[in-house]
Amino acid sequence: MPQLLRRTYNSLTRLGPRRSVETLLSIAEDSLFDMRMGTDTTARIPQAELEVISPEHQAEAKPYVMTRARALRRAFEYSGAPLDKSFIDIGSGKGKVVMTAALFGFKRIVGIEFAPELVELARRNLTKVRSHLPADTDVQVVCADATRYDYGPDDCVFFLYNPFGADVMTAFCQQLARSLKAHPRKLWIIYTDPAFIDVMLGQLPVVEKPRLIYGGFEIAFLTHDPATN
Numbered sequence: 001m002p003q004l005l006r007r008t009y010n011s012l013t014r015l016g017p018r019r020s021v022e023t024l025l026s027i028a029e030d031s032l033f034d035m036r037m038g039t040d041t042t043a044r045i046p047q048a049e050l051e052v053i054s055p056e057h058q059a060e061a062k063p064y065v066m067t068r069a070r071a072l073r074r075a076f077e078y079s080g081a082p083l084d085k086s087f088i089d090i091g092s093g094k095g096k097v098v099m100t101a102a103l104f105g106f107k108r109i110v111g112i113e114f115a116p117e118l119v120e121l122a123r124r125n126l127t128k129v130r131s132h133l134p135a136d137t138d139v140q141v142v143c144a145d146a147t148r149y150d151y152g153p154d155d156c157v158f159f160l161y162n163p164f165g166a167d168v169m170t171a172f173c174q175q176l177a178r179s180l181k182a183h184p185r186k187l188w189i190i191y192t193d194p195a196f197i198d199v200m201l202g203q204l205p206v207v208e209k210p211r212l213i214y215g216g217f218e219i220a221f222l223t224h225d226p227a228t229n
């Protein structure tokens with residue numbers, strides 16, 4: 001109880017009353033989701049406890065922390081991203097974003113994660129929600145490094161929750177730029193806790209629209225349209 005009181009006090013002083021209430025509602029919803037579905041998404045995992053397929057990128061990798069579903073749904077609505085284009089979660093962790101995107105109505109969703117243990121966990125989580133999804137939803141989690149994945153012509157909606165630092169972000173953007181050159185198309189990028197957005201703005205032909213703030217999250221939105229930028 002003293003810990004709960006301390007956390008509530010810290011949240012109130014850091015975020016103010018409105019965002020603290022949004023945070024509490026978000027935590028409650030995600031805990032209930034895990035209880036009801038039998039999934040396991042909430043606990044943070046530091047990189048020091050994970051093995052990854054590209055150790056040279058681990059120093060810049062952020063710990064596993066999940067995005068809250070309430071903030072995500074608002075971000076999806078605000079982004080204007082089309083549900084019939086592929087949705088890619090860059091650094092998909094335990095699969096919370098992948099599951100939320102599928103339940104929101106995206107038709108093809110791919111999670112990309114470089115820690116095999118998290119990939120396994122996400123796949124287990126997905127089996128628990130599959131019966132709640134329309135039969136034609138194509139959802140998968142791939143064990144890959146985001147800087148080396150081959151992004152295809154239908155991969156148009158990208159989600160990132162501050163997965164890595166500046167150098168890996170540069171390599172990821174260069175990989176995406178190569179894909180864009182090979183397959184010119186519109187892009188919608190949703191970037192939560194956008195610590196390295198300057199790298200993205202410098203590397204990709206994108207424009208930013210006003211940010212969304214919900215609970216503890218600040219979310220940036222970038223778009224690319226070959227007709228205009």
Ligand SMILES: C[S@@+](CC[C@H](N)C(=O)[O-])C[C@H]1O[C@@H](n2cnc3c(N)ncnc32)[C@H](O)[C@@H]1O
Pocket residue numbers: 057060061062063064065066067089090091092093094095096097112113114115118144145146147160161162163164168
């Ligand atoms: C902050 S967590 C976000 C998890 C999930 N996207 C969410 O919002 O709930 C960032 C994730 O990115 C993964 N990651 C970091 N660097 C990566 C890379 N180069 N390739 C693929 N995944 C990476 C981490 O292992 C971690 O699971």
